Amino acid sequence: MPTDAETAAFETGTKFGALYHQFAGTPVSPESAPSLETAIEESIENQPYAREVHVDIHSDRLAADADDHGYVELTGEYMEVTVVVDYEGVEATAEMSMVDGYPLMELVAVDDE
Amino acid sequence: MPTDAETAAFETGTKFGALYHQFAGTPVSPESAPSLETAIEESIENQPYAREVHVDIHSDRLAADADDHGYVELTGEYMEVTVVVDYEGVEATAEMSMVDGYPLMELVAVDDE
Amino acid sequence: MPTDAETAAFETGTKFGALYHQFAGTPVSPESAPSLETAIEESIENQPYAREVHVDIHSDRLAADADDHGYVELTGEYMEVTVVVDYEGVEATAEMSMVDGYPLMELVAVDDE
């Protein structure tokens, strides 16, 4: 049987994969970025064991890439995300940010005290 | 060559298909429904020729179906949508609502005066 | 009331928006491109009035961009799509391809003979 710490890590992963693949492709502009940030956070926080979701969409990068059409389709290069899960008292934290030009999802801490 | 009225109708359809298939499956609760409504409207309004997008998520239906887990995955049965496009002066309007238990997307008016 | 030609154009648009926003973001490699092409075609052909859907994923562009990780996330720059709808005897055709570095969805013909 998996440990609670392993299950906490798994649950963090499911939220991250859900968040990314649900919202990747969404049309987003500097003006609409704030409402999308809030909607992503509140939607994923509905899921079981999700304690906190923080999404930061980089409006400056959007603005730089969106000049002709006014918007881009959301991908990992335009956002930083932190997800915190609490499973049976074990807190697991994962983050996504750009590493070497690619968005990297990474489990950064599992704390079962 | 298609007429401007036909192209306006086509553009209305692309917004509707985008809206539905981008956001279907999003976890949503009565509490998070307002932020999701706003994000959907503002994201699709970014697209070319989109003049107005209105989304109404039925919190009462959500509440009725979400009792065990507190949320549902968004599908057509939980929302009504209106999309208005303006293409070269032709205004086209489409709506989605439940008909016979199924969500139906329908072009309701094309007005080229 | 919209004409049958306008409704055919609308229905073509809904298929295109659905196709793009359902499958954008899917991990795809040169090896997995053929199965994804088939699945996209067959899934959208299920929808009402869809007569034919053709998807061509550019494996050479995938290969060029995927070198580090072996895959990319599907976006419009990696595919060409044709959708044909038949609504009440009116045939409408739309295409997506790259124009000036952006994927452009375009209604190309409405034929009601």
Added chain:
Amino acid sequence: MPTDAETAAFETGTKFGALYHQFAGTPVSPESAPSLETAIEESIENQPYAREVHVDIHSDRLAADADDHGYVELTGEYMEVTVVVDYEGVEATAEMSMVDGYPLMELVAVDDE
């Protein structure tokens, strides 16, 4: 720092969340289910550390629900999924199936021999 077992569990979760939220909402019929199964498996197997993905879409449940329109939108109630990840020699396995009428994603084994 997370252990390799915890990271393996996290990676299994990201695949599961990705799979579900990328493909939920896809139009699917008994006829198109086989091509969708293959495309889902091959697409998620592209992701880092994914060793095996198995998707079984229940054509009988599709057929029962799809009578009027010939298809349904894919949700968890129509499929069983197994994902196996290998991270630094640790194998983690997760499954999705219906429990009490809801699709449940569950980490079932982490094996670091």
